[in-house]
Amino acid sequence: MEAQSTTMHLLQLLLMLFGVDQAGLPPGEPDLVVQRAAPVTAVYRSEWTAPGKGDPGAPGIDGFFADVEISNFRQALDRAHRDFSEELDHDFGVTLADWDHAEANLFRMKFLKHVLVRHAGSLWIEPTPAFDEAIMARARKKLEDGNSNENGDASFPGTLEAIPPFWRVSSMILLIRAGDEADRVQKVLELCLGLEEATGNQANEYRHANLMAVPVIMHRHENDLWVAIGESALRQALDRTRQTPEIKAEKATRYEQAISRLGISRVGVTHFVDVEGLRELLRKIPDPAVQAQLLLADLAGLSSVQSCACATGVSQGTLTMRGQIVFNQEPQGLWHVLDTPALTEKDFERVPAKAELVAALKLSPAQWLNSLRKTMKETVPGSQTLLDETIQQMNTELGVMVEEDIFSAFGDTWILFASSEQGAMLDGGLIGSWEVRDPRKAVAAFAEIMKVVANSVSIEDGAKVQQTEFMDRTIYTIETPSYSILRTTWSLCLTDRHLVVASHPQAIKAYLRFLQNDEASFAKTMTGKKSLPKEGQGLGYLWMDSATILTPMISLWSTWIDYSGLVNDGFGEEASSRIQAIDFPSAAAILPYLQPGRATIVRSPRAITLEVERPLPLIAVMENLLRGYLTEYEMSAW
Incomplete structure (x- = not known):
């Protein structure tokens, strides 16, 4: 309906301007293994804590997530996602990953994200070649000899041209500290990324598969789950996590400096881009098209940027999100x-x-x-x-x-x-x-x-x-x-x-x-x-x-249900609802924690800073329910 469409557009606007990501909320305890995993040379780095338990009766985000209705709603979301993953596993198996269907991919990534951010984790890109010349030479020889699948080896693609040039100069690693839910999270990872056919089944073994024609590695060490593009980078990351914490270096890394400048005392989630390091990395790609695009980007202003950083957490008792673009020159x-x-x-x-x-x-x-x-x-x-x-x-x-x-x-x-x-x-x-x-x-x-x-x-x-x-x-x-x-x-x-x-x-x-x-x-x-x-x-x-605006929205829970990918499975003669109307929290549970919020964009001579104070915790809870333009796709995505 047109009224529903207008409502969803409004919610998208509020989410874009004033919402916060659900990862790391409320901020949990820092995970030392996650903090040690990424190298200091990472050009992109994101870390998040496992959600904290909250504090019943406390003001702000801690009290909000500890409220019995909010807690029950989150449990209903988790239960719905868990049931959904089991149904997808049973009904679709390897066919779930349809990379040619953009809308299905987007929904699947939302689903995967909801599961992953319930656990501490990290994602980064580093300047370690995933496929250097030695690996490429070995791959060519295997392909020429017709032994690319020898001993269950799926670590090389069918064609070397399928490997994007970016992965010849860099690697990407995902770490999830899944704890007691490692089995389920592993299955969700395999389903959503289409990695069920990864070779190798032994514990602590590197399992190889192709993700959109790019060789990836799945690895499980105890309850830690790893997905990597680049074996050398993965081995180095594992070594770092097994080491005892070293004495803190006298000079903070660029990542630490950037996050520290944001002034968030209890950090839930961070994002960091070393733009200077990324530009240096891209210059190593021997592709004229990439170099031409980099030149255009530099002339457009990219060469002026040193780094970008963002953190969400609690600052002086207030839920806050701050982001900053730092320039290295005018x-x-x-x-x-x-x-x-x-x-x-x-x-x-x-x-x-x-x-x-x-x-x-x-x-x-x-x-x-x-x-x-x-x-x-x-x-x-x-x-x-x-x-x-x-x-x-x-x-x-x-x-x-x-x-x-x-x-x-x-x-x-x-x-x-x-x-x-x-x-x-x-x-x-x-x-x-x-x-x-x-x-x-x-x-x-x-x-x-x-x-x-x-x-x-x-x-x-x-x-x-x-x-x-x-x-x-x-x-x-x-x-x-x-x-x-x-x-x-x-x-x-x-x-x-x-x-x-x-x-x-x-x-x-x-x-x-x-x-x-x-x-x-x-x-x-x-x-x-x-x-x-x-x-x-x-x-x-x-x-x-926030309270005045959201009060009428809370009365429209039945409308929000229609925009959830967890409501109707879309298969079979009888559709089942995974999120019921009774699961949604009441206004009495939400409104006491809503405070007027403020966001600002400020430019200084060498930086641009975005700050959002008291963003909507409701949006953080409902992030995976808001479907926007994807509402029509539920019956056809698969």
């Missing part, structure tokens, strides 16, 4: 798109004081286009001409000059907000606005754009654009045929300071009333937890009254 290339003034409280003067959701972003389309034009000119001779021709075509179709008329008429501030006074968020109270810089130019440009919109929608049967005068403003509504009771009617209105867009005209009418009555603005409330960043250049801001 940012170049497309990073110049960030050369805009910082957000100020004045930007929020036309947002209602009682808005439950406010998101703002500083982004200059003109600066973005100039940066893109300069980068294209420096990277690919002649490509700038193609860009200019594309813009000229847009000028002709729109009837206005994109750069001279539109970009000069509108500014750099984009705001999205929702207020109950403008209508409930799920019923069309979500409003977007684009700052007007030159009102006279904006009126002329908007009129021409709406002519193009009117001509384009008239192609659809029954679709039309209507104009309605309201409070000395013109509201444009795009009417399209719909059989849904809660249909979407996109609406636009140009005021003296903003171009306003909403999914229903009622939201715009309520907004115009707010402006006419000169009601209190959000800018007057931006103190304390609502305040803008005090240091650096604030380029992004988000504030959400």
